[in-house]
Amino acid sequence: MYVTTDPSEAKQIDPLEMPTLCPGAMAASNPWVAGPDHQASCGFPGELVDNWQEKAIEKMGELLGKYRSLKVYLDSCVKCGACTDKCHYFLGTGDPKNMPVARQDLLRKVYRRYFTLAGKWFPSLVGAEDLTEEVLNDWYTYFHQCSQCRRCSVFCPYGIDTAEISMAGREILDHIGKGQKYCNEIIGKVHTIGNNLGLRPNALRSTLEGLEEDIEDDIGVPVKLPLDVKGADILLVTPSADFFAEPHIDGLIGYAKVFHAAGASWTISSFASEAANFGMFIGSYENMRQISLRIRQAALDLGVKRIVFGECGHAWRVAYSFLNTLAGPFDFLDPRYPVPQHICEYTWDLIEQGKLQFDKSKNDHIKLTFHDSCNVARATRMGDMPGGQFEIPRNILKTVCNHYFDMPADTIKEATFCCGGGGGLLTDELMDLRKKGSSPRMKALQTVQQEHGVTHMAAICAICKTQFSKVMPDYGFERDSILSVHQLVSNAIILEAPHDEE
């Protein structure tokens, strides 16, 4: 592994380093356009409609009447420049259209032209423009270079959130027949099969059974991963990546061990076998709502008392902030627990009650840092206090690991960087963008590698984990240097072997 010993070199790494402006640098970065089938599965026209211009303006007008955020944010920006250096894609690419305000302006200039007096009368004065094919292509290109991480909204004096703009932009694109393949194909799978991967119930069952065998072989304790158990207390909803990807699956094993240690009655649902909700990425309330209703349905069908979400960033945003709105009220669940709960809240509760035992030395080969996943950090909470989303995962990690170090303060917590693959961009054809977008986080990681010899980074998001396992090798780390938080819990937790009955 790459370790620099020269302290003067350590100072040279600056995660917030300002790039020189390179107009058009990322103009060629486009995700695949969704085909007719994928469009249809989400309820959108199959290809670019003939009167797309008219339809796009009509849709924009509809959204302006439905979303206060869009209306207020398109009107209120004063172009102060506070956000210009806050986006990881701008820092990584130098493309000025990746400055949050410039990305918003792609939509704002059309809004001004068609919906404001100033833009109708004095277009060139206020930067208003007709919706041309060139502008449409810019929308597609640059609204798919926003991971909706909300970092810009922290620093904007009016709280303008570019995620709201890029979601509206994608919603308009979908409705004129120019959707993005990656998101819409996945949403179609959730609607028909129940998860992003298209993993059918039988395959899921055998995967979970295989995992149970692996765990028992490994530690000699029969930890179960129950599926579709009616009458279980807890429904676990977790990203489907947890069922097969590394290091996600080690996190799933961690949840199972925690449930086992607590003696909890829990189950996974094959009907709602996906925590992620890509409906949010495309700004579609209706798709997001339908996906959320599967979870409500599963909870009702299985008769559970609680819902707990696994480690997944945007999923936790939809779960924490939107689930009650989209699929509530959850008055049929046990009112003593928040709906839903995060697995970290669940585990931390047990730790505080002294119900879990750990051997921290099992993680002594690891010098750890924690990546605050963007949507968990800036769009959700854990526990009772604001900021619990920062403290609870760290408290868990410090409970199970002896060597913990935070990255620089301006790159964590509310100022955290996106991994570079969030918001529906975790697709291979955007690898160049993803790698460039990850650079601020990777540089921040290198600083603690140099200062403290940090070897691993933990995260609580399926996208972050997949993204980092792809980009970390470029920065001299092993692929498996990215860990699930519950993987570290899994390593250290002490489970009692069953009493020998013979």
Next chain:
Amino acid sequence: MAGGTPVLTTIYACLFYVATVVLVVGFANRIRQFAMTPAPLKIPTMPAPTTKTGVAFRLFREVAFFESLFKSNKWIWVFGWVFHMALAVVLIRHLRYFVHPVPEVLAFVQPFGVLAAFAMVAGLAGLWARRFVVERVRYISRPSDHLMLALLMGIGLSGMMMKFVAHTDIVAVKAFFLGLMRFSIQPIPADPILLVHLTLVAVLMIVFPFSKLVHSAGVFFSPTRNQVDNSREVRHLAPWAAKLEADRAR
């Protein structure tokens, strides 16, 4: 200084009546639009307050101290904050031309208002310089962004000229505005600097509701700033979203 001709007085009287109506009606209309548009989802930028009182404090810090801007960029913060606070003091000081007799508080503010004029112009100059000097800000600046600064700068400088270079007949100015408020038109002094100052102010009032200056209302309606973090405890449902549920079986 001699009073202006009846024509001049009539023009400026009309100008200020029109400007006032446009400002009040236009701005009220904009606020109505913001208020009437539903916010269907809970999107506060976290960590966010969990109570309404907490949200009031958050908005207060945002408006009084520009908290988010402070986190972002100290240069924009110092120029922006100084400009806005100085403008507030200057505006308060100007109330003396609209009330009679002048309350002690306004008399007390008087000397600070003079200092504030310098601070206001300095803040504007800093903000304007950034639009030329900082490449990123230059890229996002449109002609209207420059014009808005020019307008404010023109107002500030013409106002200062009347204080420090060529005094105008402020007693007559006050009589003119008190007259406007009582619908009894009094002659306006035909002082060119004053007329420039008043024209620019009227233009600003007319432009205000149709420009980015509506950020002054927008900040209070921004869902990322004004929402309470309580989505698990309280179900938040917009009227249009509630209609989607009509067909939903339990």
